[in-house]
Amino acid sequence: MGDTRFPFLPLFVPADRPERFGKAVASGADAVIIDLEDAVAPAAKAAARDGIAQGLAGLKPGDTEIYIRVNGADTGYFADDLETVAALPLTGIVLPKAEDPAILRIARETFGTNVRVIALVETPLGIVRARELAQVADRLAFGSLDYAVAIGARHVRYALEAARQELVLASASAGLSGPIDGVTTTYRDEQAVVDDAAYAADLGFGGKLLIHPAQIGPAIRGFSPTDEEIGRADKILSALGDGGAVALDGAMVDAPVVKWAKTVKFRALRLQSLQTDGEAGAEA
Structure with missing residues (x-):
């Protein structure tokens, strides 16, 4: 739980x-x-x-x-x-x-x-x-x-x-x-x-x-993930296509790297939604 x-x-x-x-x-x-x-x-x-x-x-x-x-x-x-x-x-x-x-x-x-x-x-x-x-x-x-x-x-x-x-x-x-x-x-x-x-x-x-x-x-x-991390995650997910390992910027992108990229994107979206509420609460 x-x-x-x-x-x-x-x-x-x-x-x-x-x-x-x-x-x-x-x-x-x-x-x-x-x-x-x-x-x-x-x-x-x-x-x-x-x-x-x-x-x-x-x-x-x-x-x-x-x-x-x-x-x-x-x-x-x-x-x-x-x-x-x-x-x-x-x-x-x-x-x-x-x-x-x-x-x-x-x-x-x-x-x-x-x-x-x-x-x-x-x-x-x-x-x-x-x-x-x-x-x-x-x-x-x-x-x-x-x-x-x-x-x-x-x-x-x-x-x-x-x-x-x-x-x-x-x-x-x-x-x-x-x-x-x-x-x-x-x-x-x-x-x-x-x-x-x-x-x-x-x-x-x-x-x-x-x-x-x-x-x-x-x-x-x-x-929150940094802008650099978000940009890197977007690039990885875009390059992945239908799945499997691919080469990107001279490095292999495989399952653990893809999982990291998806985690970064998930967290970025959640934290973006929280940001306005958090700052509004601080002003209250």
Whole structure:
């Protein structure tokens, strides 16, 4: 039941700010993740949990996909979170600091097969067990900020590349869509979001977690194929004719290259359709 959209761009909204739920839904993001974990102070978690249903009540069914990030299984909030959100009309649940496939199975038993489970991998043990987690989850996501702290590294690309590559490999080997990359903490610097999204796409990620509607448009641009790639894909598909391997510009074009070209064209068309919506949502 994995999500095959490219890119998948869900937007976080604090669970204790239900007045923002509607704005998040209207932002143009692929999904809204109502955050009961990091975005809510300990003293406010119970009230935030109890207020989610009322916040969702004003939304029209099917307006957008709704996920909830619960608190971790190692906290005193986990069981209450699961009990509360099990009765809500959700698309899925995000499990933070995912390390143990057994916890993902508990979520499966609680919510049933119609609710997607995203495993947010944020710890060294989570990376080590990523291939096991991918066998249970519908999708993996990378909590890069927490992971950098956990290994004592700066939050820079070269320090986190091995972890990112492991998540990509774990997802691919389990037949899942590309994992969802972590957040870019700045939303005023559009180019930073574009660059981070493009880097994630280069590594094989299939989406990115967002913290502000202004990041939607830049993230779409970052995941978009370049004009050079689109032109090359058009040339390959035009030269192919009725199929089979052909020579083009001194190189052989065979099945893997054709598959790449078709993927580029498919993604370009989807991202072109998303671009206007994403930018309109950011202006709203």
